[in-house]
Amino acid sequence: MRLILLGAPGAGKGTQAEIICEKLSIPAISTGNILREAVKNGTEMGQKAKSFIDSGKLVPDEVIISIIKERLGEPDCAGGFILDGVPRTVVQAEAIEKAGIEIDKVIDIEVADEAIVKRLSGRRVCSSCGASYHTIYKPSADPTKCDRCGGELIVRKDDEPSTVLERLRTYHEQTEPLKDFYAARGKLAVVEGQEEVADTTALVFKALEA
Numbered sequence: 001m002r003l004i005l006l007g008a009p010g011a012g013k014g015t016q017a018e019i020i021c022e023k024l025s026i027p028a029i030s031t032g033n034i035l036r037e038a039v040k041n042g043t044e045m046g047q048k049a050k051s052f053i054d055s056g057k058l059v060p061d062e063v064i065i066s067i068i069k070e071r072l073g074e075p076d077c078a079g080g081f082i083l084d085g086v087p088r089t090v091v092q093a094e095a096i097e098k099a100g101i102e103i104d105k106v107i108d109i110e111v112a113d114e115a116i117v118k119r120l121s122g123r124r125v126c127s128s129c130g131a132s133y134h135t136i137y138k139p140s141a142d143p144t145k146c147d148r149c150g151g152e153l154i155v156r157k158d159d160e161p162s163t164v165l166e167r168l169r170t171y172h173e174q175t176e177p178l179k180d181f182y183a184a185r186g187k188l189a190v191v192e193g194q195e196e197v198a199d200t201t202a203l204v205f206k207a208l209e210a
Helices: 013-024 031-041 044-054 061-072 090-098 113-121 161-175 178-183 197-209
Strands: 002-006 028-030 081-084 105-110 123-126 132-134 188-192
Touching: 002 013, 002 178, 013 028, 013 081, 013 105, 013 197, 028 031, 028 061, 031 044, 031 061, 031 081, 044 061, 061 090, 090 178, 105 178, 105 197, 113 123, 113 161, 178 188, 188 197
Parallel strands: 002 081, 002 105, 028 081, 105 188
Antiparallel strands: 123 132
């Protein structure tokens, strides 16, 4: 199954992608993780993307699409994949279609802006391996360290309140129109994000089976 997850920053797309990935045995392709790895490693693409990520802006389409094409060409994507964090604009969605990338279903996770700000203020990310935690919803055993590798847990710059508000504004202006784009193609399923991760997961799989 070839899927796209839509939703505002902090709606839980990454968490649901991990769960779907495990249950369906397909890879979750998070452009955010790929970009952050490139930034951390100081690659040419990472340096280009850094200024956009730090200010909550969108990374240019040509960078995103080149990442996606390269990643989906790897053997583990032959049986399907989940795109998390892309496309973010209708232009990107059209570029994905033109690139010959077929999509079976698009899941849109809806969460109110007020809840998003609350969620992201508690998010922590491992500075070493990139694992994601939350002070309320998914705490680590030690609030300062990653359960997986022991790395330091940090607040990403794009999770700071002022940047979150900018990211939400950008999402509503540029990414939300994708719902109409995929609805017109008969591929959109809307899921109301729940307080508990498991409850959202149940709704996601119900939508996948529909």
